Amino acid sequence: MAPKIVEDSRLLYAVLAPLIGAGLVMATGRKPNLREACSFVAAATLFGLTYSLISAVHAGETLHFTLFQLLPGLSFSLRADALSMVFALTASFLWVVAVFYSAGYMRGLAEHAQTRFSACFALALFGAIGCAFADNLLTLYLFYEIVSVTTYPLVAHHQDDEGYEGAKKYLVYLTTAAKGLILPAMVLIYVLSGTLDFAHNAHVGILPAGVHNGVIIVLYICCILGFAKNGIMPLHNWLPSAMVAPTPVSALLHAVAVVKVGVFSTVRVMLYVFGVDLMGNLHLGLPRHTSFRSQYWSARSSPSPRTT
DSSP states (O other), X not given: OOOEEEEOTHHHHHHHHHHHHHHHHHHTTTOHHHHHHHHXXXXXXXXXXXXXXXXXXXXXXXXXXXXXXXXXXXXXXXXXXXXXXXXXXXXHHXXXXXXXXXXXXXXXXXXXXXXXXXXXXXXXXXXXXXXXXXXXXXXXXXXXXXXXXXXXXXXXXXXXXXXXXXXXXXXXXXXXXXXXXXXHHHHHXXXXXXXXXXXXXXXXXXXXXXXXXXXXXXXXXXXXXXXXXXXXXXXXXXXXXXXXXXXXXXXXXXXXXXXXXHHHHHHHHIIIIIOHHHHHHTTOSSOTTOOHHHHHHHHHHSOOOOOO
16 A cells, blocks of 8 residues: 655754754854754754654654655655654754763863864764655765765864874765765666655565666665665775764764664665565565574574584
């Protein structure tokens, strides 16, 4: 059964909350207490708006909001469904916690450029929430790149040789993978299917029947490796290098925005562009009609071969 799609402007307000918060942080940078208060209000507003969407999504509705249409099947639009709510609620709640931790950490150590730090922190959440509520691959890609660019100053915060080197590797790995793999995959997916909108059924996907299996496998590999924030080998080396940043940034990278954005983007594309059925037919997903738990206990219960 097709989901009930409801237009809801709260999606736009939720995405704009951290962006407006970043602007307020920069405007109040000379007043530390007011600056931190703006960060907290923005984080609390984002969490409140995200939390307010739960009842509608739980009732089976898919919330949607279109900002503008570029071409047929190609728009800049937002949507909230069950999967996006899991990530959006997690990221928005952890931002509330991170605001208190980062404020105490940065002010306790009298770190420099605290206003820039707080503003970039908010902008990173702007990108992360945009990824969570992206309705199509184009919107997801744009917000994904926003996360990469806005977290670069956070990784290079100490402004020493080690910081600049780690930030350079971080940016090169992530943006090169996205532009070199995701962009070509997006073009080909649009040519094949005529749309970049995510499917509403995770079993079906959007790729039409008749596409050569080799093309699908290449697209699959491009999408897995292109979202390099997921830390997948061999494009994982940026992660330890980025740990030269202050501790709140490491928390942001791991728990709130960056790595989780990569994992969420990968899952979103695998389920709603390729689909479970297609991945199963090409043996690109988990085995059908079985589980790792049953395989594990089956192996444990089988007699071990005798050794001579």
